[in-house]
Amino acid sequence: MADLSVQRGHYRRGPGAYALRLVVVAYLFLLVAWPLYLVGRNAFANGFDDLAAILTDPDAVHALNLTAQVALASVTINTVFGVGISLLVVRYRFPGKGVLNALLDLPLSVSPIVVGLALVLVYNGRTGWFGPALESIGLQVIFSGPGIVMATAFVALPLVIREVVPVLQEIGDEQEQAARSLGASAGQTFFRITLPAIKWGVIYGVVLCLARSLGEFGAVKVVSGNVLGSTRTATLMVEEKYLNFDRGGAYATAFLLALIAVAVIVSVTLIRPKDHR
Amino acid sequence: MSVATTAGPRPETDAGPRHAASDSGVGYPLTRASGLGLGLAMLWFSLLVLIPLTAVMVTASEAGWSGFWGTITNEQTAAAIRLTVGTALLVTLVNVVMGTAIAWVLVRDRFVGQRVLEILIDIPFALPTIVAGLVLLSLYGPKSPLGINVANTRPAVFLAFLFVTLPFVVRTVQPVLAELDREAEEAAASLGASRFTVFRRIVLPSITPAIAAGAALSFARGVSEYGSLVLLSGNLPHKTEVTSVRILSSIENDNLEGAAAVATILLVISLIVIVTVDILQRRLVRRG
DSSP states (O other), X not given: OOOGGXXXXXXXXXXXXXXXXXXXXXXXXXXXXHHHHHHHHHHTTTTTHHHHHHHHOHHHHXXXXXXXXXXXXXXXXXXXXXXXXXXXXXXXXXXXXXXXXXXXXXXXXXXXXXXXXXXXXHHOTTTOSSHHHHHHTXXXXXXXXHHHHHHHHHHHTHHHHHHHHHHHHHHOSHHHHHHHHTTOOHHHHIIIIIHHHHHHHHXXXXXXXXXXXXXXXXXHHXXXXXXXXXXXXXXXXXXXXXXXXXXXXXXXXXXXXXXXXXXXXXXHHHHSOTTOO | OOGGGGOOOOOTTOOSOSSOOOSTTOSEEOOHHHHHHHHHHHHHHIIIIIHHHHHHHHHHHHTHHHHHHHHHTSHHHHHHXXXXXXXXXXXXXXXXXXXXXXXXXXXXXXXXXXXXXXXXXXXXXXXOHHHHHXXXXXXXXXXXXXXXXXXXXXXXXXXXXXXXXXXXXXXXHHHHHHXXXXXXXXXXXXXTOOHHHHIIIIIHHHHHHHHHHXXXXXXXXXXXXOGGGTTTTTTOTTTTOOHHHHHHHHHHTTOHHHHHHHHHHHHHHHHHHHHHHHHHHHHHHHHO
């Protein structure tokens, strides 16, 4: 975020500063801005035809729907889990807290393919650790909805926590204690004091989690089985269309997904208070 | 809502520490309800993350040390691991330089359109990786308006890693740089130190832990990348095939043991990175 505090320290810019600015702008233009613009242009190479084709193809609509549902489930799970575990880690002490803290970041640096493999090893119906038992009670995880949700929830797990923990630490617990001492229940304290105070942290976390969930590809590819009209998500559809030489369809779907990603980032940048970050 | 909030009222005379917990070992002792919440959270975390990741390592160990070693030293697999780690190291090096430069420009420079740069930095993080591959392909693929076609070559792997790891160094260095006290720099400058000397002797030592943490995250992200390569690198064995792709082909051939062995390498790298970042962040907190 362009920090306001910077304006205080006005200083003379040398030619070096302009050169550096130029290098940075050129780098970002070539790496991000221009390629992103080209995807938009390719998506509309045939006017609105490709986009219309996607939005009227039942299989494509199913894929987009599935992606939306999976993302919603993943965001809900990660928000409840994330806010809960953040409160526990910040406000309470228990053995193993340091280790847990470090492990909570692990999903961000595990390869999506490894995530998929890990879930397959435990939940596949044939040789998995828990899979056969779960299937005997009628719950199929791998190649089915629950597996896709778990893969997505796994990769997006740390995002809410990372946003909420620093805010919780910053606000301290004096107001919570005051509310408690005045007789508020734990629920009242949470909803009236804690939640309003961490509201922005939660919102950023949810928004980032949503973007990550809508876009998950590798882990979902491993666990979903990629069945057309059943377990094929939007990102899997992009790959499938591109490899089958439906370039227009691939670019149109990619454009939709990119549009959401950009909207997410722009909204986070705009709503984030100036003093944050 | 959160299970942790059902904690019963705590007696005010609780012997717990008065200050908000920010360190491990600080905080209130668990109540019955918060203990239950912790139990439920740990159950979910175990079912989703810990047990599956353990299963990867256990499966890899089932073939014994010689089986494990045989799998990861298989010529094609070893080539994939070398390419992945080598490219990720190279990309991390670029990110250390460019990420610090970008953070510097965002914090210390002011110009119209700076917010657009802020947005551009975060886009690789939010963009689905398969779309990222397509995005790069449109400028650096067969129909490149620049006439640069890297599709199905090693530079494609480098480019994809560079794109997806862009935010890490920038976003770890930026806040540290923003909070840096300018007085020491001004003092040094007034005593005749050149801009470069000020940067090297005053700024750089303060932001080094942040750069290192960002570098570690960027390395981990690069090593584990998959989605952006699918359409861009062609996944040619011995040439552009990365470790993740190697694991996926083992899975698709129903060779879960082999997949687990290679995956263990990536997991160990992730764990090392997590520990490194944890240590560096503690150092950052202590300095701040």
